[in-house]
Amino acid sequence: MATALFCTFTSFGLVIPVIPRLVTEELHGSAFQVGTAFTVSGVVALLVRPYAGQLAQRTGSRPVMLLGSALIIVVAGLYALPLGLPGLFAARLVMGVGEALLFTAGSVWTVSLTPSERRGQIVGFYGLAMWSGLTVxxxxxxxxxxxxxxxxxxxxxxxxxxxxxGVLLFLPNSARLGTAVSTRLLPPSSVLPGLSLGCGAFGYAAVASFGALALTSRGIDNGSLLISLFSVAYVSVRLLAGRVPDRIGPLPVIVVSASVEAIGMVLIAFAPVLWVAAAGALIAGGGFTLLYPALALITxxxxxxxxRGAALGAITSFFDVAVGVAGLLxxxxAEVSYTATFLLSAVAVLGSLLTGTAAARRRSKYISVSVP
Structure with missing residues (x-):
């Protein structure tokens, strides 16, 4: 399952450096239209994720993941057709649907196969397959x-x-809940964890969108290294410390993750030289990485x-929304100061402490009531 996710998200990442060239050089579009092409898929994925979770629980996850993968193959074909900018936007729309179906159904499947004492670790590894694909x-x-x-x-x-x-065809289908699946698109269990994840996403969005530009404005070269270092730290810490949320519980992980990520943002905000900004990116990526498995465990x-399917889809949707909002704000x-951009991100990341702590306490009360 992780292999299937890695391959498809590698396909998503593959076109990231190519689409700007396609829009501006081949289709004679603008920078705004480049941004629109990327935004379309995120907005569609946001809207489809909760439905994808419900569908996976009704039919089993494998057919939903297969449909998502098939749609992504269609996307590649649409890219190749001479349909101009409308064709590109249509392709990105289909990609958003495919991404939502694939990732959310896989999340539901992962949870259904994982023993409760290892859910944080396994869900974290599942998300790592996505990040690895977007890095490679x-x-x-x-x-x-x-x-x-x-x-x-x-x-x-x-x-x-x-x-x-091909990989998915060899896997057995997951269990189905059929008519027992809830029709709620925003389950209450997803709200606080989703808000916490969204706050944490401000740090990633700042590094990805403005890291290189911030350093260039200070006369520092090689600012594009920041997102790579953020990703390296994200992957490394997830591999080394993936079981921490299961072993010590979500609350300490949320407190440490948010605090560490915020420190990384402050370092980048005031970095006078490349190595300080690089250290900030490493610290921020290492902090952010365990936030998702801790919050998914709460959910x-x-x-x-x-x-559960709709709830897991919903908290991921909060990430999509936050990345978009962080880009706008x-x-x-940034028109005034890149330092202000990264300080805003640090403050937003600290918001994870408030919402994440409330979510963890709600989990503790829920468990204490549920266990006789």
Missing amino acids: GPLLGEVVFRSGSFGAVWVTAAVLPAVSV IDTAPEEE GGAL
Whole structure:
């Protein structure tokens, strides 16, 4: 399952460095239209995730993941067709649907197969497959484009999800709940964890969108390293400390994660040289990485079984919303000062302490009432 997720998210990441070239060089579009192309998929994924979770619980996760992978193959074909900017936007819309189906159904499947004492670790590893794909994908896309053409990128973008389909066909389907599935799109169990994850996402959004620009404005080269270092720390800490939420509980993890990520943001905000900003990116990525498994654990433990699919989809949707909001607010502040952008992110990240602590306490009360 993780292999299928890695391949498809590598396909998503593959086109990240290529789409700006396609829009501006081939389709004669603007920078705004580049941003729109990326925004479309995120908005659609946000809307579809809760439905995807419900569908996975009704039919089993494998058919939903297969449908998501098949749609991503279709996306690669749409990229290749000479349909101009409308065709590109249509492709990104379909990609958002495919991404939501694949990731959310896989989350439901992962939870159904995992013993309760290891849920935080396994859910964390599942999310790591997504991040690894988004880290490897852009590097692969740059290599494929420089050694081939747009066509070579589109072919590669189709082959990767085809591998996912092949992997999924060999896996048994997950259990189905049928008519027992709740129809709520925003289960109460997802609200506080989702808000906490959204606050934490401000740090990632700031580094990804404004890290390189902030350093360039200070006369510092190689600012693009920041997002790579953030990702390296994210992956490394998740691998080394993936069981921590299960062993010590979500609350201490949330407190440490949010505090550490905020420190990283402050370092980047005031970094006078590259190594200080690089240290900030490493610290922020290492802090942010355990926030999702800790919050997912809270969501799983407090959601009724019939709502778990929608709840897991919903907390991921909070991440999508937060990245979009952070981009808008951070971009507005960047017109005045990049330092202000990263300080805003630090303050937002600290908001994870409030909402995450409240969510963890709610979980403790829920468990104490549920256990006779």
